[in-house]
Amino acid sequence: MFTIDQLDLPVVGAPMAGGPSTPELAAAVTNAGGLGFLAAGNTSAGALKHALERTRALTDGPFGVNIFVPDHANEAADLPDPRLRTAAVQAFRQQLAPEVAALGMELPAPDAEADDYWAAKLDLLRNAGVAVVSFTFGLPSASVVSSLHLSGSTVAVTVTDQLEAVSAVNNGADLLCVQGPLAGGHRSTHSLIRIPGDTALPELVRDVRAAVGVPLIAAGGISGPHDVVELLDAGADAVQIGTLLLRCPESGAAQAHKDALADPSFTDTTVTRAFSGRWARGLTNTFIRKHTAHAPAAYPEVNQLTKPLRVAASNAKDPQSMGLWAGPQFALATESPAADVVRGLFER
Template identity: 45%
Template sequence: MTGSWTASAVPVIAAPMAGGATRPALVAAVASAGGFGFLAGGYKTPEALGAEMDALTVPFGVNLFVPGPSTVGEAEFRRYAGELAAEGAPYGLDLAAAPMVEDDDHWQGKIDLLLESPVPFVSFTFGLPGADVVAALTKVGTQVLATVTTAAEARAAVELGVHGLIAQGTEAGGHSGTHTPEQPGVVPLRELVQQVVAATSLPVIAAGGVSESSQVRELLALGVSAVAVGTVLLRTDESGASAVHKEAIAAAGPDRTVITRAFTGRPARGLRNGFIDRHEATAPIGYPAIHHLTRPLRAAAAAAGQPDQVHLWAGTGYRRARTGPAADVITALAAEL
């Protein structure tokens, strides 16, 4: 794939982790070790994203969430909000009365920003952008990447005319990039990479649970152009993850991650905790309404140091997340390449 990271020393990419974990300092630190980083545009206003872009002097990419249609009705939303009332009560939150919020995450404003201030790469998650968006970004010199979780999604992205694919295996932490949250793909990364590489001639980036240099080497041998990592960077000095998130990852035993929709109404992998145990079975599919419903609870719990009610996103490689400079993590992952 042509673009900024081909000039980098190592084909290791810092994945965009929305919600605060990825910040300019982390992207810069990864670049200092020869890697390449993506800013997370999700949950940010165009102004906030623009400020992060202005703070960087190294090449970087930007990731955006593709807005989709509402998937939860008012009655189902009110049922779940009532169910969560007891969770919010200790923090003074009346979740049962919370409004049902549906938005597009400032979609057009951020597209306009990226057309006015082009970056080398823009990646999309949760679905595919319109052909007009791909054409407009291409016209200003940006390469468009699509996150895919199945071979069928990869073929649809190829037909759209994107420049590259991010194959996200089920091991990935945080939200699944699935285009169909009601029936998400659960393909392991190695298998997905083989399927996607076989189905297209486009460059492919592998993402999902990668935490060791041996995994990077194996995936490159399967034909990917680069490997993206996220969870393994969460505890580093430059990570913006909350203290409660970092501490939970450090303290977690083996095999603690699960895929849940309880926090946001969209499948995402994180450390299993009490909130997931109490609500997973009854949580509706309904992003972003459920995300907005639980957001104040998650913020209050994190501020109070209560991991039981926080979305502790983490991929399957979380036990190898280490402290110290992010540059050291990238260097270790690129060992013997």
């Protein structure tokens, strides 16, 4: 089975759903000596199968696949009262209605039960023999973890605090991705309703290191070699980068997203529930300013409701209504090939 110490360089290319994580990006990170990742959140099993085949054609090395844990499969789910949840989603729907109507589109009916093809993707991964399967947004059961062990996959779980880390290891996780408060994109709290912690990543790594024995991958806000040294010193076995890879030629991020990262009129990032109903960090834009205050804790419903707006904005290359996921170090993302970004983390 894959272990993190097999890597030439202790770096993981973050799974980034919604386009950025192409087979080309995953393979480029792996071929540079790190661990590339496919992002299979918000993807069908068929699309994942295709991405696996394409990645295998591009690299003989190890890579991972990341999937989202839906509420029904999350052993640490901590959900809002269903009636309050439905009412809050309806209120948010009303807030969005004028914007969607102005674009000549209709708001979809929210479906709290949608589980992102969980069973089909797990079935595929149980037979795929990928080096690493990682989980985000929740705690997979011990039986799910052990079924992936049977096919030879190492299992990783993304955690944001010590308690989540201990629960994941108790359920059989071989590897933890410890995600800190500066991470670009979604925070992977196992609870839907909890406000994510703000413990700085090096301290969080030390906290988790003190509680569990498995290897740790530190993620969130990494901007260069000094962060790598600090996190490895704190007890991490590898680091994970997302934002720094977004503008690479291998990244499939929307062009408007790539352009916004280099646009000086975007000056900061905000953690918001406005786009998906889960906390996530992105470039501060008009949509975030308008909707953060009233967006409910309701994933996947909010994600479903905002999708027409996000897709229309991306097609129109309008960054003000897109989810421009990124960490605060976004201005350091360059158009360099991913291999150069990976190697650059170890240049001093």
